[in-house]
Amino acid sequence: MGTGGKSPVDGSETAPDGVRAGVAIHGTTNCPVVAASTAHDGPITGVNWTHAGDTHTEEFRARDPDAVDRAEGVPAPASVVDLGDERVYRYDRPRDGECACRIIEELDCPIADARAEDGVLLLTLHLPDLERLRDVVSALDGTAERVEVRYLVQGAARGDGVSDRTLVDRGRLTDRQCEVLRTAYRMGYFERPRDANARDVADALDIAPSTFAEHLAAAQRKLLEETLAAN
Template sequence: MGTEGKSSEGPAEATPDGVRAGVAIHGTGNCPVVAASNAHDGPITGVNWTHAGDTHTEEFRARDPDAVEDAEGVPSASSVIDLGSERVYRYDRPDDGACACRIIEELDCPIADARAEDGVLLLTLHLPDLERLRDVVSALDGVVERVEVRYLVHGATGGDELSDRTLVDRGRLTDRQCEVLRTAYRMGYFERPRDANASAVADALDIAPSTFAEHLAAAQRKLLEETLAGN
């Protein structure tokens, strides 16, 4: 029997209903990377881990080696490689089963990105649906102090053109960095040509121009890291 007139294409694949979630985990307790981030200037990034026998090994990147090496109350970190602007470290500790990342992975939820800042573990998760996010929060209940969903992005809704959606997590900015950005924006610092220069914005904030530049650079770096993540 011939196949003329029949399409060789199968049924169109349904658009997935997945979500991208940014989760902040407070009070992890037993995570040395999170503990070290309390003394670190800016986020500790590139956090990943592996398990061998009863040992849990965590690797991460830090811009401030002194903060990591002088951190109190955490295991001694071994330096792996110096990358110039960052240094890669590793911690080895017993695998006690109370690791927040390990608990999430046991739900068949890979962690897309992990970082630590100011004593908070910040994770990016790609989940098949909102129910799985509820599972994650429930599994961490009683193990950590608090789980905060900082942002939630749904995937494209279908059609020939897929949307490129990026939701910036303003929670990564300090209150002062938000104030600097807000004031600079309202005064027209980002307009072309500018309605206000750096000195004018700094005067409005009652800070030195050099301090304004530092806050602005730090805030822009965080926003760009979030916007360009995965690109």
């Protein structure tokens, strides 16, 4: 049974409490779409695929075909369709057990949207809960250099039956702010009582406590803006 739909007791509608996640997969080496995006100005969109026997057929759209043709690691297309302002590429290749999209699909997780930009595969997933998102990230371990959850929209029904949704967009944080938050969290800075103080975390990051405080305050302010903007 799903998490949303009608209540089994009174038949009333209940709000779904699943998540919408934007996942960025860095360092995939066997994906023509990712390879094409390394030379393409702007995202590669319209990504679709299908499987038949031992063949994986993949299709995508690009506005700069010359860039795609120059990109290394992109196999010769099985067919190409010109649509005026963009070109559709289609490739046939052997089914690959390390294909990120196939791994996710085998977890019974449909992919709502797929695109690639600057060598990063960007996927949008609709999942029943956060545990399912953890399963996806764990399954991709070893097939990519890094898997990043760039944003998360989580729905949770309030007592009045109205869905209260929170958007967390990690893309607003700088790499340094993410590192500071991650290190502080890992070391127990946010625990009560704390397992580490500001100086402990600053030392681990090899920065001054005042610099740690500045990065932490900036990151927390951005996250609070995301969480409280609609309230």
